[in-house]
Amino acid sequence: EDVKQGVKSLLIYMNVICNLEGSLHRDLMVGYNKNIRPMENHGDITDVKIKMTLTNLISLNEKEETLSTCVWIEMKWHDYRLRWANRTGFEVYENITRMRLPSKAIWLPDIGLENNVDGRFEVALYTNTLIDPDGSVVWLPPAIYQSSCAIKVNYFPFDWQNCSMVFRSETYNANEIKLMLSDEDNVTMEWIEIDPEAFTENGEWIIKHRPAKKVVNKRYSPDELEYQEIIFFLIIQRKPLFYIINIIVPCVLFSSLGLLVYFLPAKAGGQKCTMTIAILLGQTVFLFLIAKKVPETSQAVPLIGKYLMFVMSVTTITVMNCVVVLNVSLRTPNTHPMSNNIRKVFLNILPCLLRMTMQRWTPEQEEGDFKMFALGNGTPLRRRRRSSLGLIAKADEYMFRTARSELMFSRLKERKGLLKNTLEKIQNGLGGNTAQDLESSLASASPEVQQCVSSCKHIAESAKHQNDFQSENEEWFLVARVIDRMCFIVMALLFILGTIGIFLMGHFNQAPSQPFPGDPKRYLPEISSGDITG
Known part of the structure; x- marks a missing residue:
């Protein structure tokens, strides 16, 4: 029975309270004009305290330079017209400790986001306001803001950005309302509040600093309009893992294929050029992907764009190297005679420096290869190369010792050959045992033998010229x-050092340790949510 009586009393009390709140609402709205600023005395300034609570950093659109955030904007001010404590005629409402009124029914400070990009200055939902007995008003509306944020693309995708949200009154100046940052326990909250339980972490950005400041422009005199605003800063650092996996690593691997063309033979210039041009076209695709991500600005070039231009330049130089190597490998002695200086540099010095296995060239070898000797009639004849001189001398000895008829008709050995019969006519016989000594003896032979000697000499000269031609062709190859190997080493070093140097620039581009240079203040509460802001 006592329980029933208690429940009944509670219901009656609640009904009375509800009726009292309704009555208080009606009484407070009597003669209330929501278009008039609360000013108890002439010249009074209304203090408006602002606090921002960030619940979600939605995104940062680099292309459109737009920051999307989900926040709660808390505003506090004092409206003497909504006070019922210690007010004549309102004694019956002293037991009501807090009351809720529709926000559109009372005066609101017309504070909006100044740097919005979608034309929405207002909040997303006009929630009820909380009214205390002394007339203090607390309004906590949620909002999804899209604010402008100037993007610095210098170190993209290893960049950090400083975005701000500027709040100011649209119609009231500093002589009418005074914008202030909220305070708790006599400590001004010069930061953006983050509730760890309600905050949703962004997958691309990490918050490094979140200070707040009041900015006042004192160019005007006190009796004139004065410019004031509250600015909330978000200094955020990008998490580059997505771009490393999807753009940077494929680009580096794809560009490194340009070095593989140097492992193709020097004469495969067509295949080299085709491969490098295909790589160059692939790099332009990566460049287009980056161009769609960053803002269209001429103030700076993103770091990844610099790297793509670098590897495209390296690939272009590789194409030029392939053309030069192909041109050198296809040279002939008829169009490009090789000098001894070229042989000394490219066949002796550079192969040793580049650790290439190659037969060394010496000036003595060149002199021996092209030494001149004269026939009996005074016609100069250059010697063949040493590599085949011994075999040729033995062949000449055999040819001159054996009759032509015996060589041509092996079955008619019993017949005397033409050369043997001719040699019998020579009174002094052979002058020696070598081909050079035989020339003077053949010079005095019959006209038929001299004609045969001339033909043999022509054949020997043709064979010698062909041998020299092929040998010098091989030297050009x-x-x-050597040029191909030298270009490979230079391009490999350039590619590796350039890649490391460019990306190290992005690695050392970190957000500052303090929100504002030269200001040691941390702009954070004593116990900060470091697990969220980093």
Whole structure:
């Protein structure tokens, strides 16, 4: 029975309270004009305290330079017209400790986001206001803001950005309302509040600093309009893992294929050029992907764009190297005679420096290869190369010791050959045992033998010229190999050092340790949510 009586009393009390709140609402709204600023005495300034609570950093659109955030904006001010404590005629409402009124029914400070990009200055939902007995008003509306944020693309995707949200009154100046940052326990909250339980972490950005400041422009005199605003800053650092995996690593691997063309033969210039041009076209695709991500600005070039331009330049130089190597490898002695200086540099010095296995060239070898000797009639004849001189001398000895008829008709050995019959006519016989000594003896032979000697000499000269032509062609090919190896080493070092140097620039581009240079203040509460802001 006592329980029933208690429940009944509670219901009656609640009914009375509800009726009292309704009555208080009606009494407070009597003669209330929501278009008039609460000013108890002439010249009074209304203090408006602002606090921002960030619940979600939605995104930062670099292309449109727009920051999207989900926040709660808390505003506090004092409206003497809504006071019922210690007010004549309102004694019956002394037991009501807090009351809720529709926000559109009372005066609101017309404070909006100044740097919005979608034209929405207002909040998303006009929630009820909380009224205390002394007339203090607390309004906590939620909002999804899209604010402008100037993007610095210098170190993209290893960048950090400083975005701000500027709040100011649209119609009231500093002589009418005074914008202030909220305070708790006599400590001004010069930061953006973050509730760890309600905050949703962004997958691309990490918050490094979140200070708040009041800015006053004192260019005007006190009796004139004065400019004031509350600015909330978000200094955020990008998490580059997504771009490293999807753009940077594929680009580096794809560009490194340009170095593989140097492992193709020097004469495969067509295949080299085709491969490098295909790589160059692939790099332009990566460049287009980056161009769609960053703002269209000429103030700076993003770091990844600089790297793509670098590797495209390296690939272009590789194409030029392939053309030069192909040109050198296809040179002939008829169009490009090789000098001894070229042989000395590219066949002796550079192969040793580049650790290439190659037969060394010496000036003595060149002199021996092209030494001149004269026939009996005074016609100069250059010697063949040493590599084949011994075999040729033995062949000449055999040819001159054996009759032509015996060589041509092996079955008619019993017949005397033409050369043997001719040699019998020579009174002094052979002058020696070598081909050079035989020339003077053949010079005095019959006209038929002299004609045969001339024909043999023509054949020997043709074979010698062909041998010299092929040998010098091979030398040009060896020079092309040396140039190809030298270009490979230079391009490999340039590619590796350039890649490391460019990306180290982004690695050292970190957000500052303090929100404002030269200001040691941390702009954070004593116990900060470091697990969220980093």
